[in-house]
Amino acid sequence: MSDRTLLLAGNWKMNHDHLEAISSVQKLAWALEDAKLDGTQCDVVVIPPFTDIRSVQTLIQGDKLWLTYGAQDVSQHEPGAHTGEIAASFLARLGCTYVVVGHSERRANNDETNDVVAAKVKAALAQEITPILCIGESLEQRQEKTHVDFTLSQLEESLAGLDAAALEGLVIAYEPVWAIGTGETATAEDAAEMAAAIRARLEEKHGSALASSTRILYGGSVKTDNVAEILASDDVDGALVGGASLNGPDFAALCKAAVAK
């Protein structure tokens, strides 16, 4: 068993306005308490839309909840003339611990290249926000059996120009694009194979200390009834959960199942 802390991160995507966010986090906190989870067994993170973050911050700080929270994206730029973008420094002021970078829905919809993703990783790290770097192959690449090479090249290019010291604390989410929101899940062996390959490449490029401390998550149709199986490998340190994180009590049940694995 590794000494990396299990991480369950709920990416709400474009769901829940700020009022719904408050209710969802409150219910999540109560359900985690009922499940006797208190932050010593795992880290639980909610990742709401930007417009919810201030409300989530106020609730978590006001009620002294042990949950942490983050954002779904960040600008690569410093504050300035970039309409619609959100600077890493703004997220830091809102107390964000994490930021998702390079999610496949953004890579696909916004022409987000590995260069842009690398710049976003740098921008987050400069504000001491932990990036959750998303990488993963398409169905075509998996069928052609190029999935490992493709995902590792995404990894390297998305971390270009960053050394091991800068990357300390990094989280990587392996999300095969074909498994996101489809109900299709990679097998536990698929998740384990890729997590091991990612860890080996981190060791090769950045040394064993970074490789052994980096948390590697699996994402793609993770639910309460499959999370334990997916987390079976010691190389898989948690899950990035979309749909199954929207309902607080359901997400708490998933966290409980993950801890019990």
Ligand SMILES: O=C[C@H](O)COP(=O)(O)O
């Ligand atoms: O960020 C989360 C992932 O894209 C997984 O989403 P999903 O659990 O709805 O498949």
